[in-house]
Amino acid sequence: MQGHTIKPSSKQLSSMVVVAAAIMLVLLAGVAHGGRRRLVSSSEDEPCKKMTVYYHDILYTGNNTANATSAAVTKPAAALSTSHWANGTFFGLLVVFDDLVTEEQALSSEPVARAQGFYFYDKKEEYNAWLAFSLVFNSTAYTGTLNLMGADLMYEKTRDISVVGGTGDFFMSRGIATLSLNAAEGTVYFRLKMDIKLYECYV
Structure with a gap:
């Protein structure tokens, strides 16, 4: 056969x-x-990566050139928002920043990143802002960026913004950053505590 x-x-x-x-x-x-390898968390309580950092913003006032890390680049329209810092909502004001980010609360502590981006005031009746920025890491612990954006609901004790991507050690990361005001000195300086939880990571 x-x-x-x-x-x-x-x-x-x-x-x-x-x-x-x-x-x-x-x-x-x-x-x-x-x-x-892509990791996706199955529970809100179990992020694939988390960290707490502190964001320091020092607004330029005209006589603090050496220390300022942010500057207003627009003026609010007088008819829509009063211009007096104590009472105005600053509707329409845009601020660009290159702010220090530290692991400890103190401004003088070791930096872990820079927060680079902008925020603007977007509500006429009360303080409210929207922001978008990158955390740019360049330390022994991390390199790369995390990109964040969302509404900063300033009257809330804590508010969440989205982590929408990243590079380097944070390649394609997704998650949430919870912001809370940690300290303030008038309108010139404020410190935010940022609890960052990532739910999609590449390892």
Whole structure:
């Protein structure tokens, strides 16, 4: 009896091509992500990474050039918001910042990152702001960035903003940063406590 070769059907060939392509995509994804493994938390109480840092903002007043880390780049419209710092809501005011971020509360403590971005006041009746910034890390603990954005509901004791991405040690991270006012000196200086919880990480 003479042997014969069984040839796969066109349908089987198509399935084999699809499987091979899927395997290649998985392998390429691993290479593209530097061989990292994606972790997604299954519980709000169990983030894949968390940290607490302190954000220090020193507003430029005209005579503190050496120490200032933020500056107002627009003026509120007089008809919409009073210009007096004690009473106004500063509706329309935009502030750009390059602020120090530390692991300890003290402004003089070791920096872990810079917060670089902007916030603006967006409510006529009361203090309320919206902000977007990057935490730029360059320390022995971390390198890379975390990108954050959201509404800063200033009358709330704590408020959450979104972590929408990252680079380096925080590649493609997603999560929440909970902000709370930790200290203030008039309108010139404030310190925010930031509890950051990441629920999607690459390790």
